[in-house]
Amino acid sequence: MDRMQIIKTRKSVRTFDGQKITDEDKEKLLNYTKTIENPYNIPVEFIILDSEKYNLSSPVIEGEDTYIAAKVAKVDHCEEAYGYSFEKIILYAWSLGIGTTWVGGTLDRPLFEKAAATRDNEYMMIVTPIGYPSKTQSKVDSALRESVKGDERLPASKLFYEHDFSTPLDHSEDSLDAVRWAPSAANRQPWRIVKDDNDYHFFLEHTIGYSSGVGWDVQKIDMGIAICHFLCVKNGNLVFDEPEIETDEYTEYIATISCE
Template sequence: MDMMELIKTRKSFRTFDGTKISESDLKKLCNYIKTIDNPYDIPVEFMILDTEKYGLSSPVIEGEDIYIAAKVPKVEHCEEAFGYSFEKMVLYAWSLGIGTTWIGGTLNRELFERAADTKDDEYMMIVTPLGYPSETQSEVDSKLRQSVRGDERFPSSELFFEGDFSNPIESSEDCLEAVRWAPSAANRQPWRIVKVENSYHFYVRHTEGYVSIVDWEVQKIDLGIAICHFLSVCDGEFVICDPEIDSDEFTEYIATITVVNNDKN
Protein backbone atom coordinates (compact mmCIF):
# COMPACT_ATOMS: atom_id res chain seq x y z
CA MET A 1 0.00 0.00 0.00
CA ASP A 2 1.58 3.32 -1.06
CA MET A 3 1.32 6.46 1.05
CA MET A 4 -1.66 8.00 -0.76
CA GLU A 5 -3.58 4.75 -0.41
CA LEU A 6 -2.73 4.64 3.30
CA ILE A 7 -3.94 8.22 3.74
CA LYS A 8 -7.20 7.68 1.84
CA THR A 9 -8.10 4.32 3.43
CA ARG A 10 -7.19 5.22 7.03
CA LYS A 11 -10.20 6.11 9.13
CA SER A 12 -11.13 6.28 12.79
CA PHE A 13 -11.91 2.85 14.23
CA ARG A 14 -13.75 2.67 17.55
CA THR A 15 -14.84 -0.97 17.34
CA PHE A 16 -12.20 -3.70 17.49
CA ASP A 17 -12.45 -7.47 17.31
CA GLY A 18 -10.86 -8.10 20.72
CA THR A 19 -7.81 -9.89 19.31
CA LYS A 20 -4.54 -8.95 21.00
CA ILE A 21 -2.00 -7.17 18.81
CA SER A 22 0.47 -9.79 17.60
CA GLU A 23 3.97 -9.74 19.06
CA SER A 24 5.36 -9.20 15.55
CA ASP A 25 3.15 -6.18 14.82
CA LEU A 26 3.72 -4.68 18.27
CA LYS A 27 7.48 -5.04 17.91
CA LYS A 28 7.41 -3.34 14.49
CA LEU A 29 5.31 -0.49 15.86
CA CYS A 30 7.50 -0.04 18.94
CA ASN A 31 10.64 0.05 16.79
CA TYR A 32 9.05 2.55 14.42
CA ILE A 33 7.93 5.04 17.05
CA LYS A 34 11.53 5.29 18.26
CA THR A 35 12.44 6.77 14.85
CA ILE A 36 9.65 9.38 14.62
CA ASP A 37 10.70 13.00 14.40
CA ASN A 38 9.01 16.20 13.26
CA PRO A 39 10.09 19.40 11.46
CA TYR A 40 9.84 21.40 14.71
CA ASP A 41 12.55 19.26 16.37
CA ILE A 42 10.36 19.00 19.46
CA PRO A 43 10.54 15.57 21.11
CA VAL A 44 7.31 13.59 21.28
CA GLU A 45 7.52 10.61 23.60
CA PHE A 46 5.27 7.61 22.96
CA MET A 47 4.29 4.96 25.47
CA ILE A 48 2.30 1.73 25.25
CA LEU A 49 -0.38 1.51 27.96
CA ASP A 50 -1.96 -1.83 28.85
CA THR A 51 -5.70 -1.55 29.44
CA GLU A 52 -5.81 -4.15 32.23
CA LYS A 53 -2.72 -2.94 34.07
CA TYR A 54 -3.90 0.67 34.28
CA GLY A 55 -7.68 0.15 34.11
CA LEU A 56 -7.96 2.23 30.93
CA SER A 57 -11.03 2.55 28.75
CA SER A 58 -13.17 4.99 26.82
CA PRO A 59 -16.97 4.99 26.61
CA VAL A 60 -16.83 5.23 22.81
CA ILE A 61 -14.40 2.32 22.29
CA GLU A 62 -15.12 -1.43 22.22
CA GLY A 63 -12.73 -4.39 22.03
CA GLU A 64 -9.46 -2.44 22.31
CA ASP A 65 -6.28 -4.25 23.31
CA ILE A 66 -3.93 -1.47 24.35
CA TYR A 67 -3.57 2.31 24.09
CA ILE A 68 -0.76 4.49 22.84
CA ALA A 69 -0.31 7.84 24.54
CA ALA A 70 2.26 10.52 23.80
CA LYS A 71 3.75 13.43 25.72
CA VAL A 72 5.31 16.66 24.53
CA PRO A 73 7.08 19.50 26.37
CA LYS A 74 5.07 22.67 27.03
CA VAL A 75 6.83 24.82 24.45
CA GLU A 76 5.85 26.96 21.47
CA HIS A 77 4.58 24.88 18.52
CA CYS A 78 4.18 21.79 20.71
CA GLU A 79 0.68 21.22 19.30
CA GLU A 80 1.87 21.08 15.68
CA ALA A 81 4.82 18.86 16.60
CA PHE A 82 2.52 16.52 18.51
CA GLY A 83 0.02 16.28 15.66
CA TYR A 84 2.74 15.62 13.09
CA SER A 85 4.45 12.88 15.10
CA PHE A 86 1.26 11.19 16.31
CA GLU A 87 -0.12 10.99 12.77
CA LYS A 88 3.11 9.38 11.54
CA MET A 89 2.51 6.66 14.13
CA VAL A 90 -1.16 6.34 13.12
CA LEU A 91 -0.30 5.88 9.43
CA TYR A 92 2.37 3.31 10.19
CA ALA A 93 -0.03 1.40 12.44
CA TRP A 94 -2.56 1.32 9.60
CA SER A 95 0.12 -0.07 7.25
CA LEU A 96 0.18 -3.06 9.65
CA GLY A 97 -3.61 -3.33 9.63
CA ILE A 98 -3.89 -1.86 13.14
CA GLY A 99 -6.81 0.51 13.66
CA THR A 100 -6.67 3.74 15.69
CA THR A 101 -8.74 6.78 16.54
CA TRP A 102 -7.65 10.10 18.05
CA ILE A 103 -9.16 10.56 21.53
CA GLY A 104 -8.80 13.82 23.40
CA GLY A 105 -12.10 14.26 25.20
CA THR A 106 -13.91 10.95 25.76
CA LEU A 107 -11.48 9.60 28.35
CA ASN A 108 -10.60 9.87 32.03
CA ARG A 109 -7.74 12.30 31.42
CA GLU A 110 -6.38 12.16 34.95
CA LEU A 111 -6.15 8.35 34.79
CA PHE A 112 -4.40 8.36 31.41
CA GLU A 113 -2.00 11.13 32.44
CA ARG A 114 -1.07 9.17 35.57
CA ALA A 115 -0.53 5.99 33.54
CA ALA A 116 1.71 7.95 31.14
CA ASP A 117 3.60 9.51 34.09
CA THR A 118 2.93 13.00 32.74
CA LYS A 119 5.07 15.69 34.37
CA ASP A 120 4.07 19.29 35.14
CA ASP A 121 6.10 20.59 32.18
CA GLU A 122 4.51 18.15 29.72
CA TYR A 123 1.22 17.76 27.88
CA MET A 124 -0.38 14.41 27.17
CA MET A 125 -2.76 15.71 24.55
CA ILE A 126 -4.13 12.67 22.76
CA VAL A 127 -4.31 8.89 23.09
CA THR A 128 -5.46 6.19 20.72
CA PRO A 129 -6.62 2.64 21.25
CA LEU A 130 -4.86 -0.01 19.18
CA GLY A 131 -6.62 -3.03 17.79
CA TYR A 132 -7.61 -4.98 14.74
CA PRO A 133 -10.84 -3.46 13.36
CA SER A 134 -14.07 -5.38 13.78
CA GLU A 135 -16.09 -6.18 10.68
CA THR A 136 -19.10 -4.50 12.30
CA GLN A 137 -19.36 -1.12 14.01
CA SER A 138 -20.84 -0.61 17.43
CA GLU A 139 -23.93 1.62 17.58
CA VAL A 140 -21.93 4.34 19.35
CA ASP A 141 -19.19 4.15 16.72
CA SER A 142 -21.68 4.40 13.87
CA LYS A 143 -23.53 7.37 15.39
CA LEU A 144 -20.31 9.27 16.11
CA ARG A 145 -19.05 8.81 12.58
CA GLN A 146 -22.36 9.95 11.12
CA SER A 147 -22.55 12.99 13.42
CA VAL A 148 -19.22 14.40 12.20
CA ARG A 149 -19.66 13.15 8.62
CA GLY A 150 -16.38 11.29 8.99
CA ASP A 151 -16.37 10.00 5.42
CA GLU A 152 -16.71 13.47 3.90
CA ARG A 153 -14.21 16.24 3.20
CA PHE A 154 -14.52 19.85 2.05
CA PRO A 155 -13.86 20.47 -1.64
CA SER A 156 -10.41 21.76 -2.59
CA SER A 157 -11.85 25.18 -3.44
CA GLU A 158 -12.72 25.77 0.24
CA LEU A 159 -9.26 24.84 1.50
CA PHE A 160 -6.64 25.82 -1.06
CA PHE A 161 -5.82 29.13 -2.73
CA GLU A 162 -3.31 30.62 -5.16
CA GLY A 163 -1.57 33.90 -4.46
CA ASP A 164 -3.98 35.02 -1.75
CA PHE A 165 -7.25 34.01 -0.12
CA SER A 166 -9.36 35.56 -2.89
CA ASN A 167 -8.36 32.96 -5.47
CA PRO A 168 -9.56 29.43 -4.62
CA ILE A 169 -8.15 26.57 -6.62
CA GLU A 170 -9.40 23.14 -7.59
CA SER A 171 -6.28 21.05 -7.21
CA SER A 172 -5.47 17.44 -7.96
CA GLU A 173 -1.91 17.69 -6.62
CA ASP A 174 -1.14 14.69 -4.42
CA CYS A 175 0.34 16.88 -1.68
CA LEU A 176 -2.89 18.91 -1.39
CA GLU A 177 -5.15 15.90 -1.77
CA ALA A 178 -3.21 14.25 1.08
CA VAL A 179 -3.97 17.28 3.25
CA ARG A 180 -7.63 17.25 2.27
CA TRP A 181 -8.01 13.70 3.60
CA ALA A 182 -6.29 14.37 6.91
CA PRO A 183 -8.27 13.68 10.11
CA SER A 184 -9.23 16.57 12.38
CA ALA A 185 -11.10 17.18 15.62
CA ALA A 186 -14.84 16.85 14.92
CA ASN A 187 -13.87 16.78 11.22
CA ARG A 188 -13.68 20.59 11.18
CA GLN A 189 -10.80 20.57 8.65
CA PRO A 190 -9.29 23.88 9.85
CA TRP A 191 -6.30 23.93 7.49
CA ARG A 192 -6.02 26.47 4.71
CA ILE A 193 -3.13 26.66 2.24
CA VAL A 194 -2.09 29.54 -0.02
CA LYS A 195 0.20 28.44 -2.84
CA VAL A 196 2.68 30.99 -4.18
CA GLU A 197 4.86 29.46 -6.90
CA ASN A 198 6.51 26.43 -5.21
CA SER A 199 5.75 27.59 -1.68
CA TYR A 200 2.74 26.38 0.26
CA HIS A 201 1.77 28.60 3.19
CA PHE A 202 -0.21 26.78 5.89
CA TYR A 203 -2.83 28.56 8.00
CA VAL A 204 -5.25 27.48 10.69
CA ARG A 205 -8.80 28.70 10.23
CA HIS A 206 -10.02 28.90 13.83
CA THR A 207 -13.62 27.81 14.19
CA GLU A 208 -15.68 30.84 15.20
CA GLY A 209 -17.09 30.48 18.71
CA TYR A 210 -15.03 27.37 19.45
CA VAL A 211 -13.89 27.25 23.08
CA SER A 212 -11.17 24.79 24.11
CA ILE A 213 -11.54 22.97 27.43
CA VAL A 214 -7.81 22.16 27.55
CA ASP A 215 -4.67 24.29 27.79
CA TRP A 216 -3.49 23.64 24.25
CA GLU A 217 -4.96 24.57 20.86
CA VAL A 218 -6.60 21.48 19.42
CA GLN A 219 -6.84 22.93 15.91
CA LYS A 220 -3.09 23.47 15.82
CA ILE A 221 -2.72 19.74 16.41
CA ASP A 222 -4.83 19.35 13.26
CA LEU A 223 -2.36 21.56 11.38
CA GLY A 224 0.48 19.28 12.47
CA ILE A 225 -1.47 16.37 10.99
CA ALA A 226 -1.97 18.28 7.74
CA ILE A 227 1.75 19.07 7.49
CA CYS A 228 2.54 15.40 8.15
CA HIS A 229 0.30 14.32 5.26
CA PHE A 230 1.79 16.94 2.94
CA LEU A 231 5.40 15.91 3.66
CA SER A 232 4.50 12.24 3.47
CA VAL A 233 3.93 12.52 -0.28
CA CYS A 234 6.43 15.20 -1.29
CA ASP A 235 9.77 16.63 -0.19
CA GLY A 236 9.99 20.22 0.89
CA GLU A 237 11.87 22.80 2.89
CA PHE A 238 10.00 23.63 6.09
CA VAL A 239 10.23 27.13 7.56
CA ILE A 240 8.23 29.44 9.80
CA CYS A 241 8.32 32.82 8.07
CA ASP A 242 5.03 34.66 7.75
CA PRO A 243 4.49 35.83 4.13
CA GLU A 244 2.02 38.43 5.47
CA ILE A 245 -0.79 37.50 3.12
CA ASP A 246 -3.97 39.38 4.02
CA SER A 247 -6.35 37.26 6.07
CA ASP A 248 -9.22 37.72 8.51
CA GLU A 249 -9.13 37.63 12.31
CA PHE A 250 -9.87 33.90 12.44
CA THR A 251 -7.03 32.85 10.14
CA GLU A 252 -3.54 32.41 11.60
CA TYR A 253 -0.29 31.64 9.80
CA ILE A 254 1.42 28.38 10.85
CA ALA A 255 4.28 27.41 8.53
CA THR A 256 5.55 27.28 4.94
CA ILE A 257 6.76 24.35 2.89
CA THR A 258 8.67 25.00 -0.34
CA VAL A 259 8.46 21.91 -2.53
CA VAL A 260 11.60 20.43 -4.06
CA ASN A 261 10.13 17.09 -5.13
CA ASN A 262 6.42 16.72 -5.70
CA ASP A 263 6.27 12.90 -5.65
CA LYS A 264 7.60 10.52 -3.01
CA ASN A 265 5.54 7.48 -4.01
Protein backbone atom coordinates in the same frame (compact mmCIF):
# COMPACT_ATOMS: atom_id res chain seq x y z
CA MET B 1 0.17 0.08 -0.03
CA ASP B 2 1.99 3.26 -1.01
CA ARG B 3 1.72 6.39 1.14
CA MET B 4 -1.18 7.87 -0.78
CA GLN B 5 -3.16 4.62 -0.52
CA ILE B 6 -2.56 4.51 3.21
CA ILE B 7 -3.70 8.12 3.59
CA LYS B 8 -6.85 7.67 1.49
CA THR B 9 -7.95 4.30 2.91
CA ARG B 10 -7.21 4.88 6.59
CA LYS B 11 -10.33 5.43 8.72
CA SER B 12 -10.95 5.93 12.41
CA VAL B 13 -11.66 2.62 14.12
CA ARG B 14 -13.61 2.62 17.37
CA THR B 15 -14.86 -0.97 17.27
CA PHE B 16 -12.24 -3.70 17.61
CA ASP B 17 -12.60 -7.47 17.34
CA GLY B 18 -11.31 -8.13 20.88
CA GLN B 19 -8.21 -9.97 19.70
CA LYS B 20 -5.09 -8.92 21.57
CA ILE B 21 -2.40 -7.11 19.63
CA THR B 22 0.32 -9.64 18.91
CA ASP B 23 3.73 -9.22 20.52
CA GLU B 24 5.19 -8.98 17.03
CA ASP B 25 2.95 -6.06 16.07
CA LYS B 26 3.58 -4.32 19.41
CA GLU B 27 7.30 -4.60 18.82
CA LYS B 28 6.95 -3.20 15.29
CA LEU B 29 4.96 -0.23 16.59
CA LEU B 30 7.35 0.42 19.47
CA ASN B 31 10.40 0.24 17.23
CA TYR B 32 8.78 2.59 14.73
CA THR B 33 8.00 5.19 17.41
CA LYS B 34 11.75 5.39 18.11
CA THR B 35 12.38 6.50 14.52
CA ILE B 36 9.75 9.26 14.37
CA GLU B 37 11.01 12.79 13.93
CA ASN B 38 9.16 16.00 13.11
CA PRO B 39 10.24 19.16 11.25
CA TYR B 40 9.92 21.19 14.46
CA ASN B 41 12.69 19.12 16.08
CA ILE B 42 10.57 18.80 19.22
CA PRO B 43 10.82 15.32 20.76
CA VAL B 44 7.56 13.42 21.20
CA GLU B 45 7.69 10.40 23.51
CA PHE B 46 5.34 7.46 22.85
CA ILE B 47 4.12 5.00 25.46
CA ILE B 48 2.20 1.76 24.90
CA LEU B 49 -0.31 1.21 27.70
CA ASP B 50 -2.12 -1.98 28.69
CA SER B 51 -5.82 -1.19 29.27
CA GLU B 52 -6.36 -3.80 31.98
CA LYS B 53 -3.22 -2.92 33.92
CA TYR B 54 -4.12 0.77 34.15
CA ASN B 55 -7.93 0.44 33.99
CA LEU B 56 -8.06 2.54 30.82
CA SER B 57 -11.11 2.94 28.60
CA SER B 58 -13.18 5.37 26.59
CA PRO B 59 -16.99 5.38 26.28
CA VAL B 60 -16.77 5.57 22.47
CA ILE B 61 -14.36 2.62 22.10
CA GLU B 62 -15.26 -1.08 22.16
CA GLY B 63 -13.08 -4.20 22.17
CA GLU B 64 -9.70 -2.54 22.79
CA ASP B 65 -7.01 -3.76 25.17
CA THR B 66 -4.11 -1.45 24.37
CA TYR B 67 -3.58 2.29 23.94
CA ILE B 68 -0.76 4.42 22.62
CA ALA B 69 -0.20 7.72 24.39
CA ALA B 70 2.39 10.41 23.74
CA LYS B 71 4.00 13.23 25.71
CA VAL B 72 5.62 16.48 24.63
CA ALA B 73 7.26 19.38 26.44
CA LYS B 74 5.19 22.55 26.92
CA VAL B 75 7.01 24.65 24.33
CA ASP B 76 6.07 26.77 21.31
CA HIS B 77 4.72 24.68 18.40
CA CYS B 78 4.36 21.60 20.63
CA GLU B 79 0.84 20.99 19.30
CA GLU B 80 1.96 20.92 15.66
CA ALA B 81 4.94 18.70 16.48
CA TYR B 82 2.65 16.38 18.44
CA GLY B 83 0.09 16.13 15.64
CA TYR B 84 2.78 15.49 13.04
CA SER B 85 4.50 12.77 15.06
CA PHE B 86 1.29 11.09 16.24
CA GLU B 87 -0.06 10.90 12.71
CA LYS B 88 3.11 9.08 11.65
CA ILE B 89 2.34 6.22 14.04
CA ILE B 90 -1.36 6.31 13.04
CA LEU B 91 -0.46 5.82 9.37
CA TYR B 92 2.16 3.17 10.12
CA ALA B 93 -0.32 1.20 12.23
CA TRP B 94 -2.81 1.23 9.35
CA SER B 95 -0.12 -0.16 7.02
CA LEU B 96 0.06 -3.14 9.39
CA GLY B 97 -3.72 -3.61 9.42
CA ILE B 98 -4.02 -2.10 12.89
CA GLY B 99 -6.90 0.27 13.60
CA THR B 100 -6.64 3.54 15.53
CA THR B 101 -8.61 6.67 16.29
CA TRP B 102 -7.65 10.01 17.78
CA VAL B 103 -9.12 10.34 21.29
CA GLY B 104 -8.80 13.62 23.16
CA GLY B 105 -12.09 14.48 24.82
CA THR B 106 -13.76 11.17 25.66
CA LEU B 107 -11.24 9.84 28.17
CA ASP B 108 -10.40 10.08 31.84
CA ARG B 109 -7.49 12.44 31.27
CA PRO B 110 -5.96 12.34 34.79
CA LEU B 111 -5.99 8.52 34.66
CA PHE B 112 -4.27 8.40 31.28
CA GLU B 113 -1.78 11.09 32.31
CA LYS B 114 -0.89 9.08 35.42
CA ALA B 115 -0.49 5.87 33.41
CA ALA B 116 1.83 7.67 31.00
CA ALA B 117 3.80 9.22 33.90
CA THR B 118 3.17 12.72 32.56
CA ARG B 119 5.28 15.40 34.26
CA ASP B 120 4.22 18.96 35.09
CA ASN B 121 6.23 20.39 32.20
CA GLU B 122 4.63 18.02 29.66
CA TYR B 123 1.35 17.67 27.81
CA MET B 124 -0.26 14.32 27.10
CA MET B 125 -2.75 15.62 24.57
CA ILE B 126 -4.11 12.62 22.68
CA VAL B 127 -4.26 8.83 22.88
CA THR B 128 -5.34 6.15 20.46
CA PRO B 129 -6.59 2.63 21.08
CA ILE B 130 -4.88 0.07 18.87
CA GLY B 131 -6.33 -3.20 17.72
CA TYR B 132 -7.67 -5.18 14.81
CA PRO B 133 -10.84 -3.68 13.32
CA SER B 134 -14.13 -5.49 13.87
CA LYS B 135 -16.13 -6.40 10.77
CA THR B 136 -19.11 -4.56 12.25
CA GLN B 137 -19.33 -1.17 13.95
CA SER B 138 -20.89 -0.57 17.34
CA LYS B 139 -23.95 1.70 17.44
CA VAL B 140 -21.92 4.41 19.18
CA ASP B 141 -19.19 4.14 16.56
CA SER B 142 -21.66 4.38 13.66
CA ALA B 143 -23.55 7.29 15.21
CA LEU B 144 -20.37 9.24 15.93
CA ARG B 145 -18.99 8.74 12.44
CA GLU B 146 -22.28 9.85 10.92
CA SER B 147 -22.54 12.91 13.18
CA VAL B 148 -19.16 14.27 12.09
CA LYS B 149 -19.59 13.11 8.46
CA GLY B 150 -16.35 11.16 8.80
CA ASP B 151 -16.36 9.94 5.19
CA GLU B 152 -16.72 13.44 3.74
CA ARG B 153 -14.25 16.25 3.07
CA LEU B 154 -14.60 19.85 1.96
CA PRO B 155 -13.89 20.49 -1.74
CA ALA B 156 -10.40 21.65 -2.70
CA SER B 157 -11.75 25.09 -3.59
CA LYS B 158 -12.72 25.67 0.07
CA LEU B 159 -9.30 24.67 1.39
CA PHE B 160 -6.63 25.67 -1.10
CA TYR B 161 -5.82 28.98 -2.78
CA GLU B 162 -3.29 30.51 -5.14
CA HIS B 163 -1.32 33.67 -4.23
CA ASP B 164 -4.02 34.93 -1.83
CA PHE B 165 -7.39 33.99 -0.38
CA SER B 166 -9.30 35.53 -3.26
CA THR B 167 -8.25 32.87 -5.76
CA PRO B 168 -9.46 29.34 -4.90
CA LEU B 169 -7.76 26.31 -6.41
CA ASP B 170 -10.42 24.07 -7.92
CA HIS B 171 -7.92 21.26 -8.50
CA SER B 172 -5.83 19.38 -5.98
CA GLU B 173 -2.33 18.06 -6.63
CA ASP B 174 -1.35 14.92 -4.72
CA SER B 175 0.26 16.76 -1.80
CA LEU B 176 -2.84 18.91 -1.32
CA ASP B 177 -5.15 15.95 -1.78
CA ALA B 178 -3.21 14.19 0.98
CA VAL B 179 -3.94 17.17 3.24
CA ARG B 180 -7.59 17.17 2.24
CA TRP B 181 -7.99 13.60 3.50
CA ALA B 182 -6.27 14.24 6.82
CA PRO B 183 -8.26 13.54 10.01
CA SER B 184 -9.17 16.43 12.29
CA ALA B 185 -11.04 17.00 15.53
CA ALA B 186 -14.77 16.57 14.79
CA ASN B 187 -13.79 16.60 11.09
CA ARG B 188 -13.64 20.41 11.13
CA GLN B 189 -10.78 20.51 8.56
CA PRO B 190 -9.34 23.84 9.79
CA TRP B 191 -6.36 23.97 7.43
CA ARG B 192 -6.14 26.49 4.62
CA ILE B 193 -3.20 26.56 2.23
CA VAL B 194 -2.13 29.38 -0.06
CA LYS B 195 0.20 28.22 -2.84
CA ASP B 196 2.63 30.82 -4.13
CA ASP B 197 4.92 29.28 -6.77
CA ASN B 198 6.95 26.70 -4.79
CA ASP B 199 5.86 27.91 -1.37
CA TYR B 200 2.83 26.51 0.44
CA HIS B 201 1.64 28.74 3.26
CA PHE B 202 -0.35 26.90 5.93
CA PHE B 203 -3.02 28.82 7.82
CA LEU B 204 -5.38 27.75 10.58
CA GLU B 205 -8.97 28.89 10.21
CA HIS B 206 -10.12 28.74 13.82
CA THR B 207 -13.58 27.34 14.39
CA ILE B 208 -15.60 30.14 15.97
CA GLY B 209 -16.52 29.39 19.57
CA TYR B 210 -14.45 26.20 19.71
CA SER B 211 -11.88 25.70 22.46
CA SER B 212 -10.31 22.56 23.86
CA GLY B 213 -9.99 24.27 27.26
CA VAL B 214 -7.01 22.21 28.37
CA GLY B 215 -4.09 24.60 27.88
CA TRP B 216 -3.33 23.61 24.32
CA ASP B 217 -5.05 24.11 20.96
CA VAL B 218 -6.42 20.93 19.42
CA GLN B 219 -6.76 22.64 16.04
CA LYS B 220 -3.00 23.24 16.00
CA ILE B 221 -2.64 19.47 16.43
CA ASP B 222 -4.80 19.21 13.31
CA MET B 223 -2.34 21.51 11.53
CA GLY B 224 0.51 19.18 12.46
CA ILE B 225 -1.45 16.30 10.94
CA ALA B 226 -1.98 18.30 7.74
CA ILE B 227 1.73 19.12 7.49
CA CYS B 228 2.55 15.43 8.06
CA HIS B 229 0.28 14.38 5.19
CA PHE B 230 1.76 17.01 2.87
CA LEU B 231 5.36 15.97 3.60
CA CYS B 232 4.48 12.29 3.24
CA VAL B 233 3.83 13.01 -0.43
CA LYS B 234 6.03 16.00 -1.35
CA ASN B 235 9.52 16.95 -0.21
CA GLY B 236 9.95 20.38 1.28
CA ASN B 237 11.43 22.42 4.12
CA LEU B 238 9.37 23.87 6.94
CA VAL B 239 10.07 27.56 7.51
CA PHE B 240 8.43 30.41 9.40
CA ASP B 241 8.22 33.39 7.09
CA GLU B 242 4.74 34.88 7.22
CA PRO B 243 3.69 36.15 3.80
CA GLU B 244 1.92 39.44 3.20
CA ILE B 245 -1.46 37.85 2.65
CA GLU B 246 -4.59 39.50 3.96
CA THR B 247 -6.56 37.36 6.40
CA ASP B 248 -9.51 37.78 8.72
CA GLU B 249 -9.43 37.73 12.52
CA TYR B 250 -10.06 34.00 12.69
CA THR B 251 -7.25 32.93 10.37
CA GLU B 252 -3.77 32.39 11.81
CA TYR B 253 -0.52 31.79 9.94
CA ILE B 254 1.14 28.53 11.03
CA ALA B 255 4.13 27.78 8.78
CA THR B 256 5.34 27.57 5.20
CA ILE B 257 6.63 24.54 3.34
CA SER B 258 9.14 25.58 0.69
CA CYS B 259 9.55 23.03 -2.09
CA GLU B 260 12.33 24.70 -4.07
